[in-house]
Amino acid sequence: MTHVVVVGAGPAGAALSYLLASRGLEVTLLERQTDSAREFRGEVLMPSGVEVIDQLGLSGPLAEVPQCIQTSISMYLNQQHVFTQELSGGLFETHPARAISQPALLEMLIDHAAAHPTFRIERGVSVIQLIKKNGRVAGVRTRSRENEREWSADLVIGADGRGSMIRKRGEFERRRTSVPLDILWFKFPLLEGWSGPRAYMGRGHFFLAYQNSEGLLQAAWIIRKGSYGQLKSRTVKEWVMKMAEHVSPDLSELLLDHADSVEKPILLSAEADHVKNWSIPGALLLGDAAHSMSPVGGQGVNIALRDTVVAANHLIPALHSKAPEALEKALKAIEKERRKEVRTIQRLQALPPLLGFSHAWWSEPLRSVASTFLAHPQFRMLIGPRMRAVPFGVTKVKLTV
Numbered sequence: 001m002t003h004v005v006v007v008g009a010g011p012a013g014a015a016l017s018y019l020l021a022s023r024g025l026e027v028t029l030l031e032r033q034t035d036s037a038r039e040f041r042g043e044v045l046m047p048s049g050v051e052v053i054d055q056l057g058l059s060g061p062l063a064e065v066p067q068c069i070q071t072s073i074s075m076y077l078n079q080q081h082v083f084t085q086e087l088s089g090g091l092f093e094t095h096p097a098r099a100i101s102q103p104a105l106l107e108m109l110i111d112h113a114a115a116h117p118t119f120r121i122e123r124g125v126s127v128i129q130l131i132k133k134n135g136r137v138a139g140v141r142t143r144s145r146e147n148e149r150e151w152s153a154d155l156v157i158g159a160d161g162r163g164s165m166i167r168k169r170g171e172f173e174r175r176r177t178s179v180p181l182d183i184l185w186f187k188f189p190l191l192e193g194w195s196g197p198r199a200y201m202g203r204g205h206f207f208l209a210y211q212n213s214e215g216l217l218q219a220a221w222i223i224r225k226g227s228y229g230q231l232k233s234r235t236v237k238e239w240v241m242k243m244a245e246h247v248s249p250d251l252s253e254l255l256l257d258h259a260d261s262v263e264k265p266i267l268l269s270a271e272a273d274h275v276k277n278w279s280i281p282g283a284l285l286l287g288d289a290a291h292s293m294s295p296v297g298g299q300g301v302n303i304a305l306r307d308t309v310v311a312a313n314h315l316i317p318a319l320h321s322k323a324p325e326a327l328e329k330a331l332k333a334i335e336k337e338r339r340k341e342v343r344t345i346q347r348l349q350a351l352p353p354l355l356g357f358s359h360a361w362w363s364e365p366l367r368s369v370a371s372t373f374l375a376h377p378q379f380r381m382l383i384g385p386r387m388r389a390v391p392f393g394v395t396k397v398k399l400t401v
Contacts, residue, residue, distance in 0.1 A: 001026045001118070002319045005140055005153035007127055008160030009036065011102070012287030012304035014109035015056065016157065019312040021119035022112075023401060025319055028151060029113070029121040030142060032160070036103040036110075043099045043212060044070075044298035047091035048393035052305040054095065055399040061108050066101040066213035072196035077371040079202070079248055085380065087196075091392055101213040102301065127165045130156070130283070137170070137282030155319065155327065156283045157311075159304075162273075164289035170280050178272035178294050178350045180225035184239075186265035187216045191254050200247050201352065203364065206296070207247055222295060222353075225269070236264050270295050272346050278338075279331035286311055290335075291342045294349035297390045303342060306397045310337050316401045341394035348389060 002025055006013045009031035017029045045053075045067075053062045074084040087097055113119045124144050131139040131150060139152040158166025167174070190211060197210035205223050212218040221243055234242075240259040244252040255262075274291040278284060287304035311334050318330035373379045 002154045002322060003028070003152065004155045004157060004315075004319065005030060005151050006157045006159055007140065007166050008032075008158065008164070008287075008289070009106060009110060009121065009123075010159060010161060010287060010304065011106070011109075011301045012289075012308050013157070013159030014106050014113065015052070015305055016159065016286065016308040016311055017119060017121075018056065018109050018113040019308060019399075019401075020316065020319075021116040023312075023316045023320075024118060025316070026118045027113070027120070028153075029110070029119070030125050030127065030140070030151070031121065031123045032126045034124045036106040043102055043218065044210070044301070045098050045100050045105075046298065046302045046391045047095040047097060048391065048397075049302035049305045050095035050098070051091065052302075052309055052397065052399075055309060058108070058112060061112065062105070065104045065108055067098045068211045068213050068215070070097045070099060070197055070210060074196060074198045075374065076198060076200040076248055077202065077367055079200070079246065080371070081248065082371045082375050083377075083380065084196070087391075097391060099210055099212045099218065104213075127160070127169070130166070130169045132282075135281060137280065140166075153282075154322075155315070158283065158285045158289045159287050160289055162271075162288045162292040164285065166283060167275060167285055167289050170283055170285075172280070172285060173276040174273050175276060176271060176273045177346045178353065180269065180271040181295070181353065182223050182225050183268040183270050183295055184221040184223075184243075184265040185219075185268055186262060187212070187214075187218055188255065188258050188262050190215060190217050191251060198248075198251070201367070202246055203367075205246050206352065207243065208295075209251070220295060221265075222270075225271075236262060239265075272349060274342060274346070278335035281328060284311070284331050284334065291346070293346065294353075296349045296352050297345070299345055299349065299390070302393075303345065306341070306393060307334075307338055309397050309399050310334055313400050337395070341389075344389055344394045348387070 004020055004027050006017050006029045009029055017027045021027045072084055072086045075082045125142040127140045128143050129141045130137050137156050140156055141150050158164050200207040207221050209217050209219045237259040240255050240262055244255040272292055272294040278290045286307045293300045293303055314330035314333045318326040
């Protein structure tokens with residue numbers, strides 16, 4: 001039986017493993033961690049991502065995953081409210097955006113994959129090298145607490161995130177597409193009367209906040225790479241006070257009221273990139289391993305899930321055919337079909353940091369002009385077709401196998 005090794009039990013790896021196993025292929029999912037619980041996981045499912053779960057036939061199980069539906073979004077510039085946009089109509093009605101517990105989502109996908117006898121998962125194992133035979137990848141070598149072992153495979157899929165070992169060992173060429181950013185990721189109590197996600201932009205920073213699946217406010221303070229170094233020597237209360245300077249008065253008051261009780265934030269480094277080619281003979285990259293997404297716009301999990309549908313459409317018939325030429329053709333076709341959407345979203349994600357982080361003489365007047373235009377619903381309708389890529393995607397993605 002054709003054997004596929006999937007490395008990384010994130011959204012792309014777990015969803016694709018489910019699809020491949022449910023279509024009768026032998027799948028081994030290798031995960032470095034011993035469980036899915038992490039402090040930082042992309043939590044926002046856009047309609048484009050919810051639609052994929054629906055196509056997988058898992059809408060019912062998704063409804064059981066802890067989540068919070070998001071019904072509007074508000075934009076602020078230099079602490080001043082610019083607009084509030086209701087998230088309604090179209091896919092927002094049938095597949096509303098939501099904040100989910102990603103660990104619970106991943107375990108749901110893995111549990112449904114495990115219902116198929118051709119699926120197995122090995123946790124607590126790390127890939128240390130690729131096995132190559134006759135000029136192509138033929139498996140991986142892993143290390144665990146117990147031992148080292150080799151896993152032979154007809155195809156190795158690297159879905160192991162922005163720090164992908166498959167990408168590293170396969171010597172995939174990486175191209176950066178955005179400025180590097182520091183992200184402070186933390187939670188605090190929900191503001192009374194909270195109505196939906198808020199995005200704050202100003203000189204040198206972004207602040208994003210939304211109600212998460214636990215009923216708390218999940219916040220991300222996004223700043224230029226290296227800026228946090230100036231704050232690391234300060235107390236938690238001091239950096240919370242600094243953060244409070246950049247948000248609206250009601251949220252500033254909440255932050256200051258809880259400055260003594262907020263846990264120390266998790267510092268993350270984020271940088272958008274993509275590999276020149278998604279595949280080499282015998283191996284394919286998907287999700288953040290192929291294209292790390294910026295945190296702006298909450299796209300990572302959604303793009304990864306959409307990758308899996310396109311990958312399944314091409315891989316399942318090719319793997320069942322057992323023809324090497326068909327498989328190599330499928331690997332190229334996956335990248336070709338997904339490239340347009342990924343590049344378009346990455347370009348859109350790069351625009352807000354260019355505007356918000358600039359200290360050039362023209363940047364503040366430009367931000368002021370932008371806020372004036374965005375305050376008008378007619379202007380937002382005018383740019384809507386371009387911005388709809390963020391919640392709905394760029395290309396049509398439909399499961400056909």
